[in-house]
Amino acid sequence: MPAGPTAQPQVQPQYAPAAQAWPPNPTAAVSIRGLFKRFDRKVAVNGLALDIPVGSFYGLVGPNGAGKTTTLNMVTGLLVPDAGTAMILGRNVWSDVNAVKRMIGVMPQPDQIFDRLTGMQLLVYSGMLRGMPRAEAASRAKDLLGAFDLAQAANTMVTDYSAGMTKKICLASAMIHSPRILVLDEPFESVDPVSSANLKDILIEYAKTGGTVIISSHVMALVERMCTHVAVVNNGQVCAAGTVEQVAAGEDLEDRFLQLVGGRHEAAHLAWLDGGARDSVGAPAGAPVGAPVGNAYAGIAPDGRGAAGATASAPAAAQPGPGAPSGAPSNESGAR
Numbered sequence: 546m547p548a549g550p551t552a553q554p555q556v557q558p559q560y561a562p563a564a565q566a567w568p569p570n571p572t573a574a575v576s577i578r579g580l581f582k583r584f585d586r587k588v589a590v591n592g593l594a595l596d597i598p599v600g601s602f603y604g605l606v607g608p609n610g611a612g613k614t615t616t617l618n619m620v621t622g623l624l625v626p627d628a629g630t631a632m633i634l635g636r637n638v639w640s641d642v643n644a645v646k647r648m649i650g651v652m653p654q655p656d657q658i659f660d661r662l663t664g665m666q667l668l669v670y671s672g673m674l675r676g677m678p679r680a681e682a683a684s685r686a687k688d689l690l691g692a693f694d695l696a697q698a699a700n701t702m703v704t705d706y707s708a709g710m711t712k713k714i715c716l717a718s719a720m721i722h723s724p725r726i727l728v729l730d731e732p733f734e735s736v737d738p739v740s741s742a743n744l745k746d747i748l749i750e751y752a753k754t755g756g757t758v759i760i761s762s763h764v765m766a767l768v769e770r771m772c773t774h775v776a777v778v779n780n781g782q783v784c785a786a787g788t789v790e791q792v793a794a795g796e797d798l799e800d801r802f803l804q805l806v807g808g809r810h811e812a813a814h815l816a817w818l819d820g821g822a823r824d825s826v827g828a829p830a831g832a833p834v835g836a837p838v839g840n841a842y843a844g845i846a847p848d849g850r851g852a853a854g855a856t857a858s859a860p861a862a863a864q865p866g867p868g869a870p871s872g873a874p875s876n877e878s879g880a881r
């Protein structure tokens with residue numbers, strides 16, 4: 546999606562070290578400086594800095610363990626940082642936490658909701674928690690249940706929902722008070738294509754009317770298609786941020802992501818995973834189950850007994866190489 550009229554494109558991608566020196570931007574939807582969080586000896590977020598423009602559809606991407614969720618938890622007031630500043634629409638997240646919580650909608654995790662309520666009850670409860678009158682909350686809950694194809698399940702307890710239905714009710718509960726900023730961690734995970742398309746329409750419309758959407762996602766094609774902006778997080782820092790076009794820099798976003806975060810390595814090749822050329826225990830196709838392979842005995846005999854007594858006829862490829870330890874058991878004995 547192209548940058549909306551209200552988006553304030555960041556001219557250059559940001560790089561974390563330089564960004565630390567800038568003061569927070571009070572006109573940004575979210576402005577983060579020097580955010581730091583350590584869990585015991587693990588530094589999860591390491592001086593992260595980022596500005597998210599008002600009206601943007603902002604994707605946060607990064608490898609597993611990069612620090613996305615920890616960052617979002619700190620920005621939404623769920624987790625106290627060890628250091629740094631985060632502002633939401635000019636308000637400090639930790640000194641003005643009540644004002645901030647009214648302005649943001651955070652998608653709860655499935656284990657954080659009261660799943661003994663029905664979908665309708667959960668939404669009404671979520672609205673009333675944010676100060677909405679019951680009648681208005683009920684009316685919006687009905688709209689949301691319809692929009693997410695959950696009308697039939699309105700009176701079913703959430704504990705009986707499927708994973709995708711639970712995800713949708715979590716999303717709906719983040720939206721019911723019409724927040725100015727929506728923070729959604731992996732919002733499309735396990736949601737079916739029809740509901741996803743409906744949700745995307747709702748979110749795009751919301752961003753067009755000035756709302757800011759922040760999603761974390763591993764689906765690069767989705768980020769490229771839906772988001773106006775993207776930040777790549779790696780090792781607890783932002784390694785590139787800006788409009789999707791700026792960060793992609795003329796390449797496919799996924800390729801650019803792989804260049805930025807690295808991580809493609811030899812472990813991506815598993816010699817034993819060969820789709821049938823060898824049997825499941827490493828013997829050549831067609832070899833009797835339980836045939837010894839190199840120095841290792843690879844399985845059990847067809848009759849279910851152990852391999853003792855099996856004679857060696859391992860293929861050359863499975864023979865120990867010249868560097869094999871001299872004390873290694875020989876194939877003669879078969880078993881080890």
Ligand SMILES: Nc1ncnc2c1ncn2[C@@H]1O[C@H](COP(=O)(O)OP(=O)(O)OP(=O)(O)O)[C@@H](O)[C@H]1O
Pocket residue numbers: 584587588589607608609610611612613614615616
């Ligand atoms: N409560 C915690 N206690 C200890 N370590 C944690 C805790 N929460 C996160 N971490 C660690 O901090 C690092 C960042 O985790 P985080 O969940 O923020 O990553 P992420 O980018 O959201 O990953 P993913 O894409 O896999 O969800 C990881 O190494 C994780 O193991």
